[in-house]
Amino acid sequence: MAPSAADTGLQVTHDGVVYAAEEVAHGAAYELFSTEEVDGFQRNPRPGSAFAWHRFVHVTEVTAVQGARDSAEVLEAPLMIPLNRARGWHDIHALSQTPAYAHDPTVAGIRRTAAIRRGTRMIKVLSARQLSGYLRGWLPYGFCYREHDVAHLRTPADLALLRTDADAGRDNPDVIYALRWRAADLYDFEIPLGDNHRGLGGMPAHDRVGPPVLGTGFTPSGRHIIPEFVTTDLADLPLPANATLLAYTPDGTEVVLYTYQPEQRGWLRMVGPQWRHLLAGVPDIAPDQEYVPSDEKNKSTRLVGRYRGQEYEAVADPPGEFRVLAMTRAARYPVEALSRRGAYARWRGVDCMVLRQESGWTRLRMCRPDSDGVAALGAQCYERGIYEAWAPAAEITDHRMVDIEYVLT
Known part of the structure; x- marks a missing residue:
């Protein structure tokens, strides 16, 4: 809970002003605090906070950080936008939102700077209905984002931009959900850019759900430039170890609801009693239960590993661990080869x-x-x-x- 920034001494320079801050998403963004009203800041709804105002900013909007703790986390390569006097940010934003520029080399070049590596944290924003589906056995698929690119979007109002469902208006506006997992391999993802998934870009409004696919590789937005991805062939991906189901509240708090443990083949409840009300609107879900999907043998995709000439079901724990799926620790051998089937x-x-x-x-x-x-x-x-x-x-x-x-x- 903020304002721990006052205790840690973390300070961030934004627009030439130094603010007390708290790190978000392993340094991909920061929450800034102020005792006075500042343009772009909002009222801090957290009771008892020493700071009446706060805002979230992406790491690329920060010019200096003082007092940061050492971290072994490797930051993702940021989206690189070549700005100059002839073409500023608003010009690039307009290009990213215009399907006619899907083949523009400038747009394509910018888009490809946001790359996925093994271990990249991916995120997919969910409705209450979708959250229920994942607890009951769904796998990651379809449109998603690098957490690094959307880490500054922390409230339900901001994250609603990234929804893929048709449930908007029916869910509780004070909470939004997400699935977060680490990429097992960069070949599991594609960029919906140019002729890649061209058919989606031409889909009429009556045949689609959610915002249109622009074909530029960026999600439709009036304010942001956000690179989007889809799973390759729009296929399901096997769930890696320690994938999490999350909730976000209006003050920007991230709550870990469940963590996926492959050996138990289920979602372990992580949330305490003070947060279980966040699950009140999720259909067919009891907040005090853990969930083990019953159709694990009928998954549309799975990881297959080879160890000493034998084939086994495998589990990924990116970025560096790929092992035989086994209940006992002694049998969790590192696989010698791995494939997604x-x-x-x-x-x-x-x-x-x-x-x-x-x-x-x-x-x-x-x-x-x-x-x-x-x-x-x-x-x-x-x-x-x-x-x-x-x-x-x-x-x-x-x-x-x-x-x-x-x-x-």
Whole structure:
């Protein structure tokens, strides 16, 4: 709870003024405090705070930091924007929000500076319904962000910009949820840039959920330049160890609700009684329970490791640990090779990921959605960029298992 900045002595220089501060997201952003009203600051709603005003700023908005604690955390490479007299920030922002500039080399060059490495913290903002889905077995998929790029967005009002669902207006406005996990491999993610996922950019409003896909690689925003990612082929990704489900409150507090433990194959409750009211609006969830999904054997994707010539289910704990999935510590051998295995198929000429099979029917997710494919499959949009349909199993062709090899160093 702030104002611990007064105790730590951390001070940050922003716009030429030194403020007491608190580190956010391992140094990707800072919460600044002031005893007086300052332009851009908001009332600090925390009771008993010594500072009446506060605001969150990204690390790239800070010119100096004094009193910071040493950290082993490696900061992500920031988004690099070449500003000059001819082309300022507002010009770049306009380019990032204009689909006609999806092929502009300046836009593409800027976008590619925000790169994912093994161990990058990724985040996906969730509705209450989506949070319930992850507790019951969903895997990371679809649109997401590097935590580094959105660390300054800490309140439900600010984070609502990143929602992918159609539940806005039905959820409690005083809380928003998120899934955070570490990237196991950079090849698990794509940039929706230019011709990559071109069909999403041309999707009419009546066939999509959430804001449009601009094709510039940036999320639609009137204020920010935020690089966005999608999982490769819009596929599910295996949950790594220590993924977390989070809640954010109006004062910018981040609350860890659950942590994923792969050996137990479930979400362990981390939140204390004082925060359980944050789960009151989540459908079909009891705040005092832990959750172990019952369909682990039917996952659409999993990690497969090889150890001494044998194949085992594996678990990732990025950036450096990839091991055999085992209950006993002695059996958690480091794997010698690793791959992500998923099922793919074609239906009516459209490439899809196979999610599950039930009673002669197959649940499919389109890998490269476009209007023609959506019409051919009768697919429905369930969240931004995600189109799924049920297909008769007998009509499925080219049903295959695909192993995507990770390079272990």
